Amino acid sequence: MEMPALAVRELRKSYGNFEAVRGLSLEVERGEIFGLIGPNGAGKTTTIKTIIGLLKPDSGEIELLGRKMPNKGVLAKVGYMPQELALYRNLTVEENLWFYSRLYGLSREEFEKRKESILRFVGLEKFRNRLVGELSGGMQRRASLACALIHEPEFLILDEPTVGVDPQLRANFWSYFRELTKEGASILITTHYMDEAVNCDRVAIMMNGKVLITAPPEQIIEETGSATLEEAVLKLTGVV
């Protein structure tokens, strides 16, 4: 069997004496869109930050693209869009793109080659010379996604990439994510929009730092006797 793109085993992470992630395991296959779903405070962002190496796990194992993490070399193949804005507000969209390109080791030529199609895709061609701090919230999300994609990553980690993004562009984002996986990329994504989550190949529903179930959305809907994924999640997380 082919090795998964990401394997997380028995991950634990505490803040002080509060354990936010409590023995979480998951695997993301190559070419898969894998959704991490769950209520506010479930531990999704903590899990992601630990995977990427921004937080140090208390225990557990993480293998990303065949390498035990933390591993700096792997990060050049990973695109990460954080939940909070991580762009320089006093730099323009294009300057931010260039900054991230350098961070990922792209040459000026590679940057120039990729830049136009990325700006077009996120619909920021006309805003390239605007300061990020002067963009609307949704446009800042677009710029942030562009920065995560500029180096054509093999593995994409997207923490609520579509918050505040208008419906048309949300749909575009998702068809683009699907295209990327067809080209061999793998994606770990979080969202609170269940109409988006159904587009994932599989989702893990998380609560209180643990995974309750991992399966394709249709299967979760069927097994819980629900009409929609939203209803299934509410049932599983005990809200109804």
Ligand SMILES: Nc1ncnc2c1ncn2[C@@H]1O[C@H](COP(=O)(O)OP(=O)(O)OP(=O)(O)O)[C@@H](O)[C@H]1O
């Ligand atoms: N820096 C921190 N210090 C202390 N506690 C934290 C910190 N960051 C997160 N937590 C706590 O850890 C838990 C998990 O938070 P996390 O941000 O991972 O949740 P989440 O699933 O991403 O939620 P959301 O859907 O709101 O983004 C929460 O109870 C949160 O209050």
Ligand SMILES: [Mg+2]
């Ligand atoms: Mg979060």
